[in-house]
Amino acid sequence: MSDVLTSSAVWRVENSVGITGHTRHRHNPSPISVGFNAPGMCKTLTFGPTALAASIARTATLRDAPPEMLARWGYSALTEVEWLIEDGSTFMLTQHINSLADAERTAFAGRVGAGVTDLLMNALGYTWRDNAACLSSSLAPHADFIYGDGAVTDYGVVLAEARGSFAANVSAAAISGQAKRKYSKQVKPHLAAESAHGKVIHGYSIAFGSRPGSAGAVLHAAETRISKLRGKRSPPTEPTPRLSPESTPTSLALATHRANFSLMDAPSIVTWIDWVRAGGERPDADSPVSFLEIPYAGRIFLACMESIWPFHDHPYWLDDLWHDPRWWPHFPRRRLLRRSGDGFAGWFVMEEKSAERFLNALSTIIRGGRENMPAALGLPRVEHAGFAVDRDEGGDVSPESEYSYALYRDGLALLGSPPPRRIVGHRTWSPEEGLRSN
Template identity: 50%
Template sequence: MAAAIARTATTWDDAPVALLDGLQQSALCELQTLLQDGTAFALESHFKFLADTAGSQFAAKVGAGIAHLYMDALGYAWRANAICLSSTLDPHADFIYGGGNASGHGVVLAEAHGSFARDASAAKIVNAAKRKYIKQVKPYVAKSSPFGAIIHGYSVAFGSKPTVAGSFLAVSETQISKLRKRTPPPSAPPRDVPLEGTPASMALATHRSNFLLMGAPDISDWIDWVRLPDSAPPERSDVPFLRLNYAGRTYLAASPRLPRLGGPPWWIEDFFDHHYWWRFAPRARLSPSCHPGSDFGWFVIEEKAGAEFLNALSGVIGDRGVGPPATMRLPTVEPTGFALSARDRIAEPDADEPYQYALFRDGLALLGEPFRGRLRDLVVWSPNEGMSTG
């Protein structure tokens, strides 16, 4: 939930990085303050002290996080803000998603709704999902968007009573008409379906948010530069990443820029015990104003997913004169830590205790216990040359 809310809080394609960083930190602070830990969704008792507008805003953030978990579990790996659908105040869905069953055909819309009301019920949440779909999704289905044709839409509504553990979830989506089966004539050769890449604009928007959450704003700055023709180029300096093993996979993490002690490139075996790590490691724990001593974990990215995107980004930087490509061929991974069924998919490779983490389809992960990871080495991304061993 924490990772999903942070992701949706930073899905604004053109908003300044500093603003998005503040929004996601605020969202995580609220989440930690207002939600109870446990197997069932429940609000803390002091939720009742929030003003009506503050409570509604928090419910909307949680609803957006739930919607993102649902869409990722359905197979949609790439996302962007749907503000591009209208330049007026006309209501529209919150997010545009790509990948999954929409690959090669277009993109889908997703509207998110959250409600924490004393009279919340399954019937009311179902009605909210239907109402939001009709008003904010249906008018845009079969229309065009900057990321491709909108071929389908979802409205995901989530609700809970402030004083009772448990929640309600409902989804309304575009109805799919069943086509009659037709037998092709014997002379008609079978048609090959071409493998389509991810719309480049959507991949860039997704990873802009990902590397911001990881604490690698240099990457977000380069993404902005290739997306915005009139922007000034960032400094062409290398960006180091830590490579670590965790729960049977290898991940890349933003490397804190620590004082160098002289000699060869800085390294330290007991990195996690170094006092600078607690100050500089991105998202390792919240700021002192948000419950000192508590943490959500560390945002990282699966190595193959991260490295292939960064190499593709270097290619776009080198070819900026001709503009970004229409598509990018990027890998995806099977999500871990959440599912549409009651059974969570949590890896347990040779461990007494399950690893606590969430891995999303595009490769971004939130490691709840980064101390269990084993640091391997340092790798470096160059705007000009791509990924290389440090």
């Protein structure tokens, strides 16, 4: 009888990974955009399985593929990180990594590298994102992602290249070399280029690695160097801000929320976003989308019911089933990211005000016609949760907490544990009327 692999300790505790290397690469001119100052690089990045799985899924869905496909693209992310990363505060791969084929191990390392990069970029204050394929239609090598907001507001956007490696030869020197080479080949050539979301004025190359069988991880960040003024020259005059603190380029907000609502299993909303972005046949405006209002960790989140609840005219039936133990094993079956050892699947939701502002803005564009689409949208930001930079040891969240979740600045969240309270309301989005309460 063949041996069956088991997980003696599924990953639950947050890991703290130190930034083991940070290099700055010269560029001429510097700065590319006068007045821009990059946020300071952190010393440590702390995250748990829910946050890492959420970021793996977030980066995997930055494509123009059908939303139904993208909603299932990250199904195994939470299971992968729980089974392939050891439980404990120090990052370490489990023995199961050795059971993977070389190609799958390489793919998993790449997914983790992308997830770590997304966590770091969010922690540095960058909110909105897109796949960097929008830079060029050619096959020329380019970085993986474009980010906006935070320090780069009013100046342009930044590039981010992600690299992950789980191999026997992983070392600080090897990971540092990978980050620097990727920066030189896939970030530097695109600096000062114009993208669909603005001028590229800064770049990062993030390389993450761990050696199977050894505790610890290596994380190197390479980024564009911003030269300091020398002599008695007067400092350049900073440009007059053009955007309010809550504004973001419409194109970047649409790209971000296309990925978000794909993860939330809301294909109708994604179809409208695609129509606004690219045209084509106008979707049916008479098809509303239902949401549940869920209290969790002191906030209200909206969960889309489009793909799992066929009775849109009778959403109140759900309230009677919310705490029925016979219901939960079936309810999340089609949700993303099933957890190991329990009946709850990770659930992508969105902070209510963030969802409301975007969906109402989308309805305004639909009513006015995409030819009148504004250059920027006023959208809120929320404080991220579930991951942190430079956190004191006393600030770690207990793995026994009733709340296990990751929340991003754009409002998207992945709930890693069942909501402890009942549904508090229901809302419906109409393409032309916006989000309303039932």
